[in-house]
Amino acid sequence: MERILKEYFGYSSFRPFQKEVVTQILQGKDCLVIMATGSGKSICYQLPPLITKKTAIVISPLISLMQDQVMGLQQRGVKAEFMGSAQTDRTVNGRAENGEFDVLYMTPEKACNVSQSFWTALLRKGVSLLAVDEAHCVSEWGHDFRHEYQKLDGLRPFLPKVPFVALTATATHKVREDIVKSLELQNAYTAVSSFDRPNIFYGVKSLNRTNAFREELAQEILKDVGKSGSTIIYCTTVKDVEEVTGVLVKAGADARPYHAKMGTKVRTEVHRAFSTDELQIVVATVAFGMGIDKPDIRRVIHYGCPKSLEAYYQESGRCGRDGLPSHCWLYYTRGDFTKADFYTAGSTSEARRKAVMNAYLAAQKYCSTVECRRSTLLNYFGESLPNANCGHCDNCLREGVVTHRNMSEEGHLLLTAVKSCGGKWGIGLPIDVLRGSIAKKIIDNGYEKSPVHGLGRGKSANWWKSLADQLLALGYLKETIRATFRLMSVASKGDQFLWAASNMGVASSLMLPVTQEMAEEESKQQGGMNRQATAAAAEKGDPPVVTMAQPEPEGFTEPELKLYHHLMETRADLARRNSTAPYAICNEKTLQKIAKSRPSTEARLRNIDGVNQWLVTKHGAEILATIKRHATDLNLALDFVEKITLLSVSPMPKAADSKSVSSRGDQTRVTSAKEEAWRMWQEEGISFSAIANLPDRPKPIKEDTVIEYISECVKAGYEVDWERFCHDAGFTAKKSLEVEAAVLRAGSTEFLKPIKEQSAEFVTYRDIKIYLLMLERGFPLPVSPAPITDRQDITTPIDTAADELPEGTADALGSQKSDSKSEVLDQSPSGVFTTPPWLPQTGSDEMTLTGLRRRMPSWTSREKTQTSETPAKKVKTSPTQAPDDGRVKVKADGGETATEEKLVQWLMTTNGVTRAAILSQFPGTDERALLDLLQRLEEDFVIYVRNELFRVM
Numbered sequence: 044m045e046r047i048l049k050e051y052f053g054y055s056s057f058r059p060f061q062k063e064v065v066t067q068i069l070q071g072k073d074c075l076v077i078m079a080t081g082s083g084k085s086i087c088y089q090l091p092p093l094i095t096k097k098t099a100i101v102i103s104p105l106i107s108l109m110q111d112q113v114m115g116l117q118q119r120g121v122k123a124e125f126m127g128s129a130q131t132d133r134t135v136n137g138r139a140e141n142g143e144f145d146v147l148y149m150t151p152e153k154a155c156n157v158s159q160s161f162w163t164a165l166l167r168k169g170v171s172l173l174a175v176d177e178a179h180c181v182s183e184w185g186h187d188f189r190h191e192y193q194k195l196d197g198l199r200p201f202l203p204k205v206p207f208v209a210l211t212a213t214a215t216h217k218v219r220e221d222i223v224k225s226l227e228l229q230n231a232y233t234a235v236s237s238f239d240r241p242n243i244f245y246g247v248k249s250l251n252r253t254n255a256f257r258e259e260l261a262q263e264i265l266k267d268v269g270k271s272g273s274t275i276i277y278c279t280t281v282k283d284v285e286e287v288t289g290v291l292v293k294a295g296a297d298a299r300p301y302h303a304k305m306g307t308k309v310r311t312e313v314h315r316a317f318s319t320d321e322l323q324i325v326v327a328t329v330a331f332g333m334g335i336d337k338p339d340i341r342r343v344i345h346y347g348c349p350k351s352l353e354a355y356y357q358e359s360g361r362c363g364r365d366g367l368p369s370h371c372w373l374y375y376t377r378g379d380f381t382k383a384d385f386y387t388a389g390s391t392s393e394a395r396r397k398a399v400m401n402a403y404l405a406a407q408k409y410c411s412t413v414e415c416r417r418s419t420l421l422n423y424f425g426e427s428l429p430n431a432n433c434g435h436c437d438n439c440l441r442e443g444v445v446t447h448r449n450m451s452e453e454g455h456l457l458l459t460a461v462k463s464c465g466g467k468w469g470i471g472l473p474i475d476v477l478r479g480s481i482a483k484k485i486i487d488n489g490y491e492k493s494p495v496h497g498l499g500r501g502k503s504a505n506w507w508k509s510l511a512d513q514l515l516a517l518g519y520l521k522e523t524i525r526a527t528f529r530l531m532s533v534a535s536k537g538d539q540f541l542w543a544a545s546n547m548g549v550a551s552s553l554m555l556p557v558t559q560e561m562a563e564e565e566s567k568q569q570g571g572m573n574r575q576a577t578a579a580a581a582e583k584g585d586p587p588v589v590t591m592a593q594p595e596p597e598g599f600t601e602p603e604l605k606l607y608h609h610l611m612e613t614r615a616d617l618a619r620r621n622s623t624a625p626y627a628i629c630n631e632k633t634l635q636k637i638a639k640s641r642p643s644t645e646a647r648l649r650n651i652d653g654v655n656q657w658l659v660t661k662h663g664a665e666i667l668a669t670i671k672r673h674a675t676d677l678n679l680a681l682d683f684v685e686k687i688t689l690l691s692v693s694p695m696p697k698a699a700d701s702k703s704v705s706s707r708g709d710q711t712r713v714t715s716a717k718e719e720a721w722r723m724w725q726e727e728g729i730s731f732s733a734i735a736n737l738p739d740r741p742k743p744i745k746e747d748t749v750i751e752y753i754s755e756c757v758k759a760g761y762e763v764d765w766e767r768f769c770h771d772a773g774f775t776a777k778k779s780l781e782v783e784a785a786v787l788r789a790g791s792t793e794f795l796k797p798i799k800e801q802s803a804e805f806v807t808y809r810d811i812k813i814y815l816l817m818l819e820r821g822f823p824l825p826v827s828p829a830p831i832t833d834r835q836d837i838t839t840p841i842d843t844a845a846d847e848l849p850e851g852t853a854d855a856l857g858s859q860k861s862d863s864k865s866e867v868l869d870q871s872p873s874g875v876f877t878t879p880p881w882l883p884q885t886g887s888d889e890m891t892l893t894g895l896r897r898r899m900p901s902w903t904s905r906e907k908t909q910t911s912e913t914p915a916k917k918v919k920t921s922p923t924q925a926p927d928d929g930r931v932k933v934k935a936d937g938g939e940t941a942t943e944e945k946l947v948q949w950l951m952t953t954n955g956v957t958r959a960a961i962l963s964q965f966p967g968t969d970e971r972a973l974l975d976l977l978q979r980l981e982e983d984f985v986i987y988v989r990n991e992l993f994r995v996m
């Protein structure tokens with residue numbers, strides 16, 4: 044899986060849940076995948092067809108979305124196409140039926156209308172899965188309900204045993220249940236990830252639909268768009284689209300409109316220009332919604348409140364899909380909150396109408412809340428942030444700047460006005476009463492006689508509405524929905540407040556934040572006084588005003604930045620010449636990694652996370668040429684190996700306080716089996732081999748597995764006796780130096796295989812992993828006094844050392860809780876080791892374990908056994924274990940032995956071989972040891988098995 048992920052998509056590791064979902068699909072299981080926007084759901088259905096070589100059918104709601112995905116996949120060497128009305132290539136149908144495509148997209152309408160014979164023919168060729176993308180469209184409770192989605196279960200009989208995979212980024216619990224029911228998902232594996240998009244900054248501002256405001260907005264947008272990345276401005280109406288585009292173009296912006304009233308041809312052209320970076324800003328209605336899969340959109344601006352919070356999450360989710368910092372701003376006016384009729388008009392059932400209304404109210408709440416925007420968004424989907432303050436939205440940044448004020452008087456007035464209107468109206472009428480309106484409705488109902496009539500004249504209607512939002516959120520007011528009307532009444536908490544005020548003569552204090560809207564309204568009324576206050580606050584060093592500016596990549600020196608920009612130009616040029624989008628060539632994050640590491644060869648370029656085989660083959664030469672050309676001018680060294688990230692790890696906590704510590708970042712604790720292995724080794728001194736062969740294990744595990752377990756504990760912060768660990772694992776100074784040299788030659792620490800290829804034969808995958816772990820945790824590496832000057836200097840340790848050991852010794856050593864150091868050196872009671880014959884017999888400080896190790900040619904028993912003068916204690920390695928140099932034990936009956944290298948080399952010359960064939964090729968190999976070797980190579984992604992044939996990756 045990892046190999047294919049790297050080969051086609053360029054990624055070196057899976058994101059959370061991707062691997063699990065792919066595994067379940069490969070096992071034929073239905074899946075329900077609920078993962079955040081931009082979290083990488085597509086990989087879940089794009090990888091299985093590449094593994095199984097069977098077509099994946101993907102149901103997608105929009106042609107533009109399918110076209111985008113097909114373009115991206117084709118750029119990666121994946122055979123992808125879409126079937127539907129917009130398809131001009133007449134051969135697609137036949138080729139699809141013939142199983143020629145890895146990934147085949149179609150709309151639900153198309154899928155429900157293709158003939159049974161099509162499915163039968165395709166099924167004969169092989170179908171790996173049927174994915175239903177944007178699966179929330181299945182549910183009436185979803186924000187984009189589509190009838191055709193509800194018919195997709197009709198495909199089940201045509202595609203027996205084909206796993207159905209439903210994917211969406213927006214599904215409340217109700218929607219999830221609907222999806223499972225409607226698509227008849229059986230025993231589905233469900234993956235639900237966090238909805239959080241940490242790289243996105245969320246903010247809300249108020250809006251005024253006047254030309255003056257739009258001009259101001261255009262200036263604000265223009266300040267940032269010049270820097271980099273693309274911008275989408277979503278509008279709720281075509282009129283808004285035209286007006287906003289107008290002012291932007293007039294102000295000199297590179298902007299074009301996109302809405303349903305434009306012809307298909309023009310829309311396609313706008314879409315293409317935007318995707319290929321020819322156009323920087325698209326001002327669009329939601330028609331442009333899900334169809335955009337561009338990873339480097341830096342700003343999504345909403346001009347008007349969206350129709351639902353789900354829609355907002357989806358649309359804002361188009362932003363920053365490459366994980367780089369991006370901004371989402373929502374501009375709204377309270378006038379946007381009066382469109383309930385419009386949005387609910389198409390509802391065919393009461394349930395649907397209610398769902399639309401709830402989602403609409405949630406969007407309004409998001410606009411007017413003074414709480415953390417991110418929390419508000421996540422809470423809606425049933426998720427809560429560990430910290431109520433995300434620190435990365437306008438409200439959180441304003442915290443500390445926002446002043447609180449006792450609004451008990453205003454609160455009392457508003458509650459009284461609502462009460463006097465009898466709970467029969469929305470909030471608008473009581474506010475009109477407060478502001479002294481003598482409209483017909485007020486006179487007809489006698490509200491002008493209310494004791495509070497006209498007492499709230501000093502504040503604007505919007506100011507009072509903002510207060511009402513807060514009183515509603517705090518439970519002083521309550522809202523009931525009748526049809527599309529929102530009726531406001533006083534809740535019991537509000538009643539108590541009013542009662543206390545009239546009976547005790549005092550209103551309780553009501554400290555509330557002055558919302559941005561309140562501040563703006565007051566500012567308008569006080570002729571800009573508030574603006575002065577804001578400037579004064581800034582002078583006092585209050586948090587900075589948030590801008591939409593796109594920061595340059597972090598941690599880059601000036602020359603590196605220049606190189607990065609040259610690479611961006613090369614990418615744009617490649618995209619132009621290949622009629623594709625720059626991001627389809629390579630995304631910005633990957634380009635940043637390339638600029639930082641500056642590979643000099645294709646192999647090193649390939650090694651970079653995010654670089655796929657296709658990029659190397661098609662454009663590698665030009666990218667390398669750009670690097671070479673500019674790196675010299677900019678005085679930048681090539682093949683820069685970034686160790687900073689590896690070494691900048693916090694010091695390791697002590698075991699006592701680290702057992703419950705989760706690993707850095709990923710909150711996972713080690714399993715009890717791993718912790719048990721760690722405890723036995725670290726605290727009880729039991730050897731790896733003894734732990735691997737514990738008598739009460741149902742089946743022995745490999746020594747390597749034990750080492751892996753302990754390594755995981757180390758990563759999770761557990762303490763280890765590191766010297767002993769290296770000693771027991773046979774990781775010597777010589778190996779350490781060799782791996783270090785290999786890392787430099789490989790140019791990266793991302794993958795094990797290139798490092799292995801660059802290492803001397805005696806270095807095993809285990810050694811490389813230990814070396815990387817030490818680097819990661821910042822442990823000192825073993826040192827040797829004699830530097831290795833020449834590769835020839837490094838000789839391969841003997842192959843047969845372990846075979847000379849008498850049977851049973853290892854088991855015996857293990858069962859007596861042995862410290863494996865005793866396999867080599869006799870330990871004196873003082874903890875000082877006696878000097879082996881090949882070391883000087885004097886020199887007290889050199890007699891400590893560390894001192895000895897510093898001077899020893901090697902640390903380990905196994906390496907010591909190769910020294911002819913050393914009277915090594917005989918240690919037996921279990922027949923199922925491969926010795927630490929990765930070699931396999933030789934059987935007494937002779938014949939050629941399978942070593943890691945020999946085996947891999949031979950496999951490379953074949954098209955895949957069975958285990959029996961390997962055994963006959965290497966008759967001197969112990970069968971169990973061979974199995975171990977094969978398993979280890981598989982785990983290290985050196986080989987893989989398909990149809991019981993072993994092949995090299």
Ligand SMILES: Nc1ncnc2c1ncn2[C@@H]1O[C@H](COP(=O)(O)OP(=O)(O)OP(=O)(O)O)[C@@H](O)[C@H]1O
Pocket residue numbers: 054055056057058061078079080081082083084085086211212336338360361364365630
């Ligand atoms: N394992 C990975 N490593 C690094 N990047 C990845 C990985 N998987 C996916 N990505 C990248 O993440 C971005 C988002 O992926 P994708 O389009 O699949 O998201 P999505 O979950 O379908 O989002 P949405 O619901 O918004 O459509 C893409 O640029 C993709 O290439």
